[in-house]
Amino acid sequence: MTCENVDFPALGQGPTGSAGQTGSAPPSERLHFVLSGDQPHRASEWADTPGRSLEEQLAEIAQEVTLRGEAAERRRQDEIEAARQKRIRWKAAMEEARVQYAESYRVRHFEAQEAAWRHATRLTRYVSAARTRVEAMPPGQTRTEAEAWISCATATVERLDPLNAPPRLPDIPEPRADDLKPFLGHWSPYGPTYRAPTPPDVPADLPSSSRKASPREHTSHPARPARSAR
Structure with a gap:
């Protein structure tokens, strides 16, 4: 799970001349946050919008990171348990x-x-x-x-x-x-x-009736019509 920050304007260079005031910034200068990896629970991307800044969405981002981390840990524990059960079955075998x-x-x-x-x-x-x-x-x-x-x-x-x-x-x-x-x-x-299962060996001297016929052997040829005597 990784975080990608793209299109961050330099601090102090916002449209109003102060950091964090991006409500009226053009789309190319708005903050955009991408959370990649693992299965998303609610969302994977957050960005500044005219009605809501990225800072106001930090709680949702943190919750998404936590949920994904917990899900990843559950999968890891499930894989460990599955491997343990598999080894037990193998030892019994x-x-x-x-x-x-x-x-x-x-x-x-x-x-x-x-x-x-x-x-x-x-x-x-x-x-x-x-x-x-x-x-x-x-x-x-x-x-x-x-x-x-x-x-x-x-x-x-x-x-x-x-x-x-x-x-x-x-x-x-x-x-x-x-x-x-x-x-x-x-x-x-x-x-x-x-x-992988080992395919059975087919004896070379197997009778033709027991061999699997090739596609050529299955092909039927129409009989040629007999020539009429002149």
Whole structure:
């Protein structure tokens, strides 16, 4: 909020030769006061008029300055409170994102264990079938080498099978900002701000029936009339 004073005559140079006596001054020499900035409540400009001098309007100017200052302070306080509430919502979203990230990490851990168990189970059947074949082999160097392979394979499968150790919950690592993005919705992981949604990727090998046709593909061409045989 600023004040602009324009067209002030020099003191002692009024039309009557004394400062402040501007009632009969021409329009170009009358006092003019402009209050700019913020939303006006009553007025933004005051000037000398034939029936009322600018000095008589000083109380109105002071009141306008006060009203605008109070309104500006209310807006500032509202903005501070809005920012505080926004940060509270962001912190709550971050806490919920951490909970969802931990749950997602545990699910991925369980799925990896289940896949390792199925893999170890298939290898166990394979090693069992190989052991049956080796037991039927005659004694000799070949059987000795095959039995050594069976021992090595059995030990390997035992290490691969997650059920050979007591099950336990995984240790959740500290999530990075990118780890929390999938669980934050429109919130940014870096602070109480919003981020633009990421458009979904369209696979390059998407069938033509699923792709959005271009305007050229939608354009219909009138059929040419067939030439009449002469």
